[in-house]
Amino acid sequence: MLSPTEVKKTDKSGLYKVYEDWPKHCKKAYEIEVNAPDASDVEKIVYAGMGGSATPGDILQDWLKNSINIPFYVVKDYHLPKFAGKDTLVLAVSCSGNTEETLSIVHESLKTGCKVATISSGGLLEKMSLKNNIPHNKVAFTLLSRASFPYIFYASSKILTSCGFIKGLEDQISNSIKVVESVSKRISVGASMEENLSKKIALWLYDFLPVIYGSNLNRAVVIRFKNVLNENAKMHAIVDVLPELCHNEIVAWEGAKDKALKPLFLRYKGEPPEVKVRFEILRELIKDAGFDVLEIYSQGEDRLSKIVSLLYILDFSSLYMAVLRGFDPSPTASIEKMKDRLKSRLNYSDKYIFKEANYS
Numbered sequence: 001m002l003s004p005t006e007v008k009k010t011d012k013s014g015l016y017k018v019y020e021d022w023p024k025h026c027k028k029a030y031e032i033e034v035n036a037p038d039a040s041d042v043e044k045i046v047y048a049g050m051g052g053s054a055t056p057g058d059i060l061q062d063w064l065k066n067s068i069n070i071p072f073y074v075v076k077d078y079h080l081p082k083f084a085g086k087d088t089l090v091l092a093v094s095c096s097g098n099t100e101e102t103l104s105i106v107h108e109s110l111k112t113g114c115k116v117a118t119i120s121s122g123g124l125l126e127k128m129s130l131k132n133n134i135p136h137n138k139v140a141f142t143l144l145s146r147a148s149f150p151y152i153f154y155a156s157s158k159i160l161t162s163c164g165f166i167k168g169l170e171d172q173i174s175n176s177i178k179v180v181e182s183v184s185k186r187i188s189v190g191a192s193m194e195e196n197l198s199k200k201i202a203l204w205l206y207d208f209l210p211v212i213y214g215s216n217l218n219r220a221v222v223i224r225f226k227n228v229l230n231e232n233a234k235m236h237a238i239v240d241v242l243p244e245l246c247h248n249e250i251v252a253w254e255g256a257k258d259k260a261l262k263p264l265f266l267r268y269k270g271e272p273p274e275v276k277v278r279f280e281i282l283r284e285l286i287k288d289a290g291f292d293v294l295e296i297y298s299q300g301e302d303r304l305s306k307i308v309s310l311l312y313i314l315d316f317s318s319l320y321m322a323v324l325r326g327f328d329p330s331p332t333a334s335i336e337k338m339k340d341r342l343k344s345r346l347n348y349s350d351k352y353i354f355k356e357a358n359y360s
Contacts, residue, residue, distance in 0.1 A: 001193070001203070001324075002193065002199050002203075002323060002336040004189045004190055004197075006323060007189045007323050008318070010322070010323040010326060010327070010328060011319065011323060011328060011330075012330075013328055013329070013330035013331070013336065014143070015144065015147060015232070015329050015330050016140045016319055017148065018143050018187065019113075019188075019312075019315060019316050019319060020140075020184065020188050022149075022150055022184060022312060023177070023180050023181040025140070025142060025150040026154060026177040026180050026181075027150075027177060028140070028150075028151075028260075028268070029139070029140075030158070030173065030177060031173070032137070032139070032151075032155055032158065034137050034155055034158045034159045034162055035135035035159075036117050036135050036163050037115040037116065037117055037134075037163075038115070039089050039115060039163035039165070041086075041087060042070070042087060042088065042089045043070055043071075043087040043088070044070055044071045044073070044087060044088045044219070045068075045070075045071070045084065045088070045089045045091065045160075046074075046075055046080065046088055046089070046090045046091070046105075046114075047060065047061070047072070047074045047075070047091045047093070047156070048074075048076075048090060048091070048092045048093065048101075048102055048105040048106075049076065049092070049152075050099050050102060050149065051093065051145055052097075052145035052146030052147070052149065052227075053093045053094050053095045053099065053102070053119075053145065053152060054074065054093075054176075055146055055152075055220065055227070055311075056072055056093065056149060056152045056153035057156070058219075058223060058224070059073040059152075059153060059220045059221075059224075059307055059311070060072070060156060060157065060160070061074050061220065061306070062219055062307060063169075063172075063304050063307060064160075064166070064169075065301055067167075067168070067169060068165055071101050076101070076106075077101060078105070078348070079108060080105055080108045080109060080114070080228055084108075084112055084114055085113060085114065086114065086194075088114045088115065088299070089112045089114070089115045089148050089163065090109040090115065090116045091116075091117050091118075091119070091156060091159060092106045092109070092116060092117070092118045092119075092125065093120070093152055094120050094123065095119075095120065095121055095139070095141060095145035095148050095151075095152060096120065096121065096123050096141070097120035097122045097123020097125040097126050098125070099125075100349045102348075103124055103128065103349055103353055104119065104138060104348070104349075104353055106125065106128055106129075106134070106141070107128075107228070107353045110132055110134075115283050116135075117134065117137065118131075118134055118136045118137065119137045119139055119152060119155050119156065119159075120136070120137075120138065120139070121138065121140065121141035121148075122141075124349075126138065135153050139155050144330060146227070146228060146231060146315075149315075154173070154177075157173055158173075161173075165259040169304070171302070172303065172304035172305065173304065175300065175302055176300065176304045176305045176307075176309075178305075179299060179300040179308065179309045180309065183309050183312055183313060184312075187312070187313055187316045187317075197296065197313055197317075198313050198314070198316035198317040198319075198320055199266055199317070199320050201294070201296065201313070201314070201320075202318075202321040203324070204262065205262050205264065205317075205321060206321060206324045207324075208260050208262035209236065209237070209238065209258070209260050209261050210229065210238065210262055210264055211236075211237075211238045211239075211262065211263045211264065212225055212226060212238065212264050212266065213239075213240055213242065213245060213263065213264070213265050213266065213282065214242075214265070214266040214267075215241060215243075215267075215268060215271065215275045215278075216241055216243075217268040217271065217275065218266055218268050218298065218306075218307060218310060219241050220311075221307060221310050221311050221314065222239050222241055222266055223239065224315075225237070225262075225266070225304060225309055225311075225314040225315075225317075226238070226239045228314070228318035231332050232318040232319055232321070232327075232329035233318050233321040233322040233325055233329065234322070234324045234325065234327050235321070236323065238261075242275070242279070242353075243274070243275075243278060245282075246278060246282065246320070247315075247332075250282065250285065253285060253289040253291075254289070256289050256290075256291065261291060262291075262294075263280045263286050263291055263292075263293045263294070264293070264294050264295075264296070265283070265293055265294070265295040265296070266296060266298075266310060266314075267279065267296065267297045268297070268306055268310075269297050269298055269299070269300075271305060279295075296313070297310075298310040299313075
């Protein structure tokens, strides 16, 4: 089960090759020279992106929340928050370069006088940036936006570093790449089931409804895993984060009659007592309700390495889940249908962005 032959037969687009090459992509991404605006008077940061382009923002927010001394917001929408202005750095990211929500954010950022940097593989976002003298950072597109995480994340982190917002944490960036390289050997397609944690997770969740719990230490990874299960494996997943889930979600286990539920805890090495003990009690209560729990831990020694290693393990697991379910993980027909129907019924970019300014 999940042999190289089976994976290659089902994964017709070859997404597994991209995941196996993530160590190489991380290294290449880290070597990219970035373009950034003067951020000497910046008091707020807004990271704008959607889907796979938004994940790096969530990761940055979790990683930096205890070390950065200004607010960091992630916006997954068409519109800037009202507080954004001349003291705000907007990092707008669209891997394709054509995401209308992100184009709208850049359009509004220009009108409100925000400092802007952009990341894309080209597209309209690059054209908008060049036309308006916005520092643009062109990155590789590795088959899919969600699979291009290394390029988007490391470019974003280097932009924030060049702006002076990541101080004393630079070693974590290089360390995280080393951890990805180490983990890759144990979760790749050729790794045996006995040593392959990603395959074990896929088998644990296969043919069930995943219930994925994490903590605020890895909140972004919890969300990312749900997203790649949705897109790669074409399946639903329930996700929540403690301590908040201990005030609501936990009660649902009292009436859990559906044995199709499969709990998975995403743990963080070195959890503080208030997290560790809550997980222990949560496991006890779920077991009392008649359900077994699988717990997996991040790898690496520093905060960023733990976050990125867990994300990588789970991304690969979502691909194996797709294979088990008989789906080519790459196509996302519903997203393409949504885009086509939005274009015909709303045509937002032409009506509300390009009507005011010619960026093409």
